[in-house]
Amino acid sequence: MTEPKLCTLQPTYVIIEQIHPKAGLPSAVGGTIGPGLYQLYRRVIQVCDVHDIFFDGKHMSNPPGAWQYIQEFLMPGKQITSHPTGEKQFVRVYAGFKNLLNPLPKVGSLFPDSWTKQYDLGAPPSPFVYGNDPIPSVKLYGNPQAIFEMVGGAPPPVSVGVYNRANNQLTFPNITDRRRVLSRLIQPEPSRN
Numbered sequence: 678m679t680e681p682k683l684c685t686l687q688p689t690y691v692i693i694e695q696i697h698p699k700a701g702l703p704s705a706v707g708g709t710i711g712p713g714l715y716q717l718y719r720r721v722i723q724v725c726d727v728h729d730i731f732f733d734g735k736h737m738s739n740p741p742g743a744w745q746y747i748q749e750f751l752m753p754g755k756q757i758t759s760h761p762t763g764e765k766q767f768v769r770v771y772a773g774f775k776n777l778l779n780p781l782p783k784v785g786s787l788f789p790d791s792w793t794k795q796y797d798l799g800a801p802p803s804p805f806v807y808g809n810d811p812i813p814s815v816k817l818y819g820n821p822q823a824i825f826e827m828v829g830g831a832p833p834p835v836s837v838g839v840y841n842r843a844n845n846q847l848t849f850p851n852i853t854d855r856r857r858v859l860s861r862l863i864q865p866e867p868s869r870n
Contacts, residue, residue: 683759684725684766688842691722691767691858694817695833696825699776714776717818718833721771721810728759773806777818815840815847822849828859835859 699714730737732745733756741757749757817823817836825834837858840847850858 683728683730684768685728686768687724687726689724690812690840690842691724692815692817692838692840693720693722693835694718695835696818697833716774716776718774719771719810720769721812722767723770723811725766725768727762727764727766729762731758731760732756769807771808771810773810812840812842824849824855
């Protein structure tokens with residue numbers, strides 16, 4: 678049995694977004710120009726600090742039970758405490774998707790504005806959505822600073838960002854860190870040759 682640990686959530690989130698093209702929309706001009714339908718898959722992972730748990734100053738080998746909670750409540754001096762280990766862990770808080778309709782290209786006044794505007798089609802009800810997005814307004818797709826790349830040269834394009842809710846700051850890892858994180862978090866699909 679592993680020792681019990683307490684994970685204290687921090688205001689830092691890792692956001693990973695992938696773009697998956699969806700087929701089915703007709704194209705104009707010989708199949709080359711047309712609207713595109715995309716599915717944006719998004720994961721939000723929250724950072725937490727790991728703590729060891731102690732009862733009455735002694736390291737616990739099992740999680741606190743009802744008896745420890747009763748003792749803590751009724752007897753002063755008997756307390757459940759925790760001490761940081763310095764270790765960090767990641768907790769998945771959201772995984773979901775939404776559909777986007779990318780517009781026709783803006784070519785002067787050839788197409789009406791409604792044809793050249795991007796539409797967020799949202800996501801249909803699905804059992805494949807986990808949790809609620811804690812930071813829905815912080816987006817990578819559409820952010821000019823976000824870099825989407827294909828891990829190992831294979832689709833889908835993916836981007837990663839780090840958001841700190843305490844200072845409302847979104848940062849992007851440098852190229853070396855980004856590729857290291859993406860290679861660990863995203864497994865490219867095997868080639869089908």
